Amino acid sequence: MDRPEFYRFHNGEKAVQAFDAAEFDTRLAGLREIMAAAGVEACVFTSMHAIAYYSGFLYCAFGRPYGLIVTATQDVTISAGIDAGQPWRRSHGDNITYTDWTRDNYWRAILSVTGEGSVIGYEGDHLTLVQKAKLDEFLKPLKTVDVAPAIMRQRMHKSPAEIALIRHGAQVADVGGYAIRDAITVGAREIDVAMAGRDAMEAEIAKRFPDAEYRDTWVWFQSGVNTDGAHNPVTARALEIGDILSLNTFPMINAYYTALERTMFVREVDEASLKIWEANVAAHEYGMSLLKPGASCAEITHKINAFFDERQLLQYRTFGYGHSFGVLSHYYGREAGLELREDIDTVLEPGMVISMEPMLTIAQGNPGAGGYREHDILVITEDGNENITGYPYGPDFNVVG
Structure with missing residues (x-):
């Protein structure tokens, strides 16, 4: 049996969000201005508040990591297989589901969006030391930039x-x-x-x-x-x-x-x-x-x-x-x-x-x-x-x- 590391499970129809698509597009446009000013090519968000703010999806971790990847052209939530299609239905943009079959499939799913060697933005007030080490190992960033203060100012x-x-x-x-x-x-x-x-x-x-x-x-x-x-x-x-x-x-x-x-x-x-x-x-x-x-x-x-x-x-x-x-x-x-x-x-x-x-x-x-x-x-x-x-x-x- 072929058991993938990650896949797209777009089950059902997109849910009605609290905000329309234009609202999320405006937030993402503001984020991309922040990214451009800091020279960031892709942001890896891991906190509930940042992911919810830019995508509308509020995750339930239960011991598993979740994410949102934003590049100049993409916004993709990363969710665990246990949640099936709900994260996609509740996300403004795309969604990738990672599986439990192999450890660190979460980071392999993220890598599929960011690629290696990019300048990566992350949340310094949320990403743990363990997960920061994983980011460095899998994404091999040219540089990492803490964008947490800037996105907090945007949310204010x-x-x-x-x-x-x-x-x-x-x-x-x-x-x-x-x-x-x-x-x-x-x-x-x-x-x-x-x-x-x-x-x-x-x-x-x-x-x-x-x-x-x-x-x-x-x-x-x-x-x-x-x-x-x-x-x-x-x-x-x-x-x-x-x-x-x-x-x-x-x-x-x-x-x-x-x-x-x-x-x-x-x-x-x-x-x-x-x-x-x-x-x-x-x-x-x-x-x-x-x-x-x-x-x-x-x-x-x-x-x-x-x-x-x-x-x-x-x-x-x-x-x-x-x-x-x-x-x-x-x-x-x-x-x-x-x-x-x-x-x-x-x-x-x-x-x-x-x-x-x-x-x-x-x-x-x-x-x-x-x-x-x-x-x-x-x-x-x-x-x-x-x-x-x-x-x-x-x-x-x-x-x-």
């Missing part, structure tokens, strides 16, 4: 089509928020409330995007001491009167992440907690007012730091004040060049999408103990910003149950 500027999708995501996040609010009662478990929000969002995504794949939408709903960290997993803790709560909804639509995050309390909020909460809300509103074209991430961060410092609260800040949105997730992708931190000098420009999310954490045993965080998504416009998050923040709406 959203097209109108991307902003339209992100806007849908923000609205879906609001749907999850309202479902969570309705599910909060004394005695309910974190997991029960979280599931209510997740189920509502998945149903809403399916209604808005009937041709999509549905995966990875989730909720972090935290209570009491569990609110102290932004990424604390859901537990089975039962809610009690006076608990501080952290509502966090995360719809995923075709690899695009959006979020809604709100501080809440069960039925009542004590005076010390209310004071901290109101101060964080004030910082949130102040921070949103600073998100304008021409302002740098570091400049905005220092101003919010000063706001908290004047109120003797800066010591309770735990991380940066916001980040970019687009093709990213809690387990893949991150546009680190657009985060509101002291060490990021990126200047805001129209078409960028960024959150404002100040958080204060007060340790257990102190008045107002818990984690306080508000989070809105804002599109940078020509003269300011547009807030696309609709769910209300603050004590007037979020003392519930």
Whole structure:
């Protein structure tokens, strides 16, 4: 029996993508400009976010490598045989399936597109040392160039089509928020409330995007001491009167992440907690007012730091004040060049999408103990910003149950 190293398994018809072909062609044209400027003849992308951004295909690795090869004339996803025709159906361009019959068929499939001796672009922030050695062994590149910083800068500027999708995501996040609010009662478990929000969002995504794949939408709903960290997993803790709560909804639509995050309390909020909460809300509103074209991430961060410092609260800040949105997730992708931190000098420009999310954490045993965080998504416009998050923040709406 002839068992090939790789082959094309174009099974079925191309799926309806979240973006039309022109959108992907524009992204690829921008990439090819980056390649030409750097003298790169072929890019070998290995990360979920880069592959999804340029092809629309979001892979499930399960211990196997995946790729996207872009040359001056080709864009080809590389996928494992276990996935059969799905990667081709979900890819903008061509697809090659590699087999398990011989080790490193993945690299033989890539070689069939790039050839030997080319100048190869790769993602230095993703390609492992082992796989970099394989790249050098199989492709024998004349030179390798880390293109990760350049393609991240490209992704930070959203097209109108991307902003339209992100806007849908923000609205879906609001749907999850309202479902969570309705599910909060004394005695309910974190997991029960979280599931209510997740189920509502998945149903809403399916209604808005009937041709999509549905995966990875989730909720972090935290209570009491569990609110102290932004990424604390859901537990089975039962809610009690006076608990501080952290509502966090995360719809995923075709690899695009959006979020809604709100501080809440069960039925009542004590005076010390209310004071901290109101101060964080004030910082949130102040921070949103600073998100304008021409302002740098570091400049905005220092101003919010000063706001908290004047109120003797800066010591309770735990991380940066916001980040970019687009093709990213809690387990893949991150546009680190657009985060509101002291060490990021990126200047805001129209078409960028960024959150404002100040958080204060007060340790257990102190008045107002818990984690306080508000989070809105804002599109940078020509003269300011547009807030696309609709769910209300603050004590007037979020003392519930």
